[in-house]
Amino acid sequence: MDFRLSPDDEALVAATRDYARRVLAPAADRFESFTTADEFPWDLMEEGTALGLRALPLDPELGGRGADMVLQAIVAAELAAGDVGAAYFFRHYWRFARLIPRLPSRVRDLVVTGITTDDRFVPASASTEEGAGSDNALPYDAPGHGAMLAARQVDGGDWVLDGTKTMITNGGIASLYFVLGRTDPGRGIRTGATMFAVPAQTPGVHVGPLYRKLGQRGSPQADVTFSECRVPADFAVSAVGEGYASAERGLVAANVTNAALSLGVAEAAYEEALDWSIDRVQGGVPIHRHQLVAHDLGWMRSHLDAARSFLLQAAWRYSHDQPFDPGWSWGVRVFCADAAIEVTRRAMLLFGGRGMMAGYRVEKLVRDALTLTHGNGTSAILTARLGTHQADARIAARAAGSGGRPSPEAATSETRAELAAQVAAGLTAAVTAEVHHG
Numbered sequence: 365m366d367f368r369l370s371p372d373d374e375a376l377v378a379a380t381r382d383y384a385r386r387v388l389a390p391a392a393d394r395f396e397s398f399t400t401a402d403e404f405p406w407d408l409m410e411e412g413t414a415l416g417l418r419a420l421p422l423d424p425e426l427g428g429r430g431a432d433m434v435l436q437a438i439v440a441a442e443l444a445a446g447d448v449g450a451a452y453f454f455r456h457y458w459r460f461a462r463l464i465p466r467l468p469s470r471v472r473d474l475v476v477t478g479i480t481t482d483d484r485f486v487p488a489s490a491s492t493e494e495g496a497g498s499d500n501a502l503p504y505d506a507p508g509h510g511a512m513l514a515a516r517q518v519d520g521g522d523w524v525l526d527g528t529k530t531m532i533t534n535g536g537i538a539s540l541y542f543v544l545g546r547t548d549p550g551r552g553i554r555t556g557a558t559m560f561a562v563p564a565q566t567p568g569v570h571v572g573p574l575y576r577k578l579g580q581r582g583s584p585q586a587d588v589t590f591s592e593c594r595v596p597a598d599f600a601v602s603a604v605g606e607g608y609a610s611a612e613r614g615l616v617a618a619n620v621t622n623a624a625l626s627l628g629v630a631e632a633a634y635e636e637a638l639d640w641s642i643d644r645v646q647g648g649v650p651i652h653r654h655q656l657v658a659h660d661l662g663w664m665r666s667h668l669d670a671a672r673s674f675l676l677q678a679a680w681r682y683s684h685d686q687p688f689d690p691g692w693s694w695g696v697r698v699f700c701a702d703a704a705i706e707v708t709r710r711a712m713l714l715f716g717g718r719g720m721m722a723g724y725r726v727e728k729l730v731r732d733a734l735t736l737t738h739g740n741g742t743s744a745i746l747t748a749r750l751g752t753h754q755a756d757a758r759i760a761a762r763a764a765g766s767g768g769r770p771s772p773e774a775a776t777s778e779t780r781a782e783l784a785a786q787v788a789a790g791l792t793a794a795v796t797a798e799v800h801h802g
């Protein structure tokens with residue numbers, strides 16, 4: 365594995381770091397204080413857009429940079445060290461850029477033109493509902509559970525959507541929503557849901573007020589209601605009944621860049637703490653001279669290095685491994701979020717009472733870190749998925765006679781072995797199709 369960047373990519377990372385430090389970090393008050401979509405700080409995003417950050421993974425033939433996942437991860441971390449909300453803003457486009465090869469042509473044109481030519485084009489992904497959070501992420505694959513927003517086809521043509529999505533990132537500023545609808549309520553979500561593209565100006569789209577939240581305040585969330593909302597037949601962007609798999613592929617990639625956002629927040633807190641430990645004098649010496657403080661600095665540094673190594677390996681595998689094991693994406697997303705919480709917490713404590721005071725940057729970074737545990741499913745759910753995935757893969761390997769100890773159970777149950785093999789192979793195969801667009 366070689367994580368070295370080309371000179372061009374190094375230059376982009378340096379320019380991103382400069383933008384994050386010079387423009388994003390000093391604008392914390394503006395990112396923290398806007399309460400309506402109208403107040404969204406578009407001007408702060410202009411320099412990032414000019415650097416090509418919105419189109420980072422987009423195919424060069426379509427006007428993007430064609431960045432692999434390693435470059436995406438490094439750029440995401442640099443942005444998040446400036447402001448995690450702004451980092452989410454840019455990172456969100458990458459998810460949709462990766463979908464482009466599979467989109468129907470009219471939706472593809474909307475997304476490509478939007479990303480490359482329209483500064484106000486913003487995509488959003490809408491799956492969560494009042495009664496469907498972890499049930500989507502796990503998923504709990506049973507009729508009546510998971511996303512239940514109704515989607516029905518009229519006269520074999522247009523689709524009509526009815527229902528409400530909740531906590532949708534970019535709700536209010538989005539121009540195009542990707543909405544998970546239930547096309548067959550008699551089936552579970554894996555085979556009964558379909559993904560639709562819904563332009564924000566479609567009659568029947570209503571956006572609620574922005575949520576006020578603990579951290580990550582530069583990235584807005586709102587509830588979005590779709591009432592008798594009609595879209596053309598070719599705005600179904602997955603095959604009918606296969607919307608879950610389509611969403612899942614996107615999330616596997618997004619987990620890796622989400623991990624990078626956590627790393628960026630944690631790195632920023634560490635940098636704050638390191639400088640503070642040199643400047644703050646107590647007991648007659650700069651506090652880093654106290655062994656307990658030096659120990660904390662060392663602990664933070666080694667955990668950041670471990671998180672970065674894990675992230676780069678997961679990112680490299682995403683862009684090079686055939687097939688890519690999605691366990692890497694769940695694992696790295698959770699590991700980096702946990703590392704960010706612990707690193708920012710320790711950094712805050714080194715500031716003593718000031719660490720809790722608004723205006724000290726470390727206070728914001730702790731709040732930001734605490735919000736990074738719910739992206740694409742809670743950390744608990746993603747960790748459980750990783751464990752289940754490992755066990756299923758082992759059962760499949762045993763059944764195939766190629767791994768682990770022989771299992772009398774697997775040897776005597778063809779059905780069980782077949783099921784396990786399907787589970788283990790299904791998502792990895794689905795993700796493989798996307799890897800080279802990574």
Ligand SMILES: Cc1cc2nc3c(=O)[nH]c(=O)nc-3n(C[C@H](O)[C@H](O)[C@H](O)COP(=O)(O)OP(=O)(O)OC[C@H]3O[C@@H](n4cnc5c(N)ncnc54)[C@H](O)[C@@H]3O)c2cc1C
Nearest residue numbers: 489490491492497498501531532533738740741742744745
């Ligand atoms: C900042 C932010 C941005 C978001 N952006 C989007 C977005 O753009 N699009 C979108 O669709 N959604 C978005 N969400 C929603 C997010 O995906 C959900 O919050 C997440 O999936 C968890 O669902 P929930 O909040 O309903 O929690 P619940 O599912 O109600 O979970 C509550 C608790 O129960 C635990 N739990 C639940 N089920 C199980 C189980 N089977 N086994 C063990 N434990 C369980 C969970 O781990 C958690 O601790 C966003 C959320 C946040 C905070």
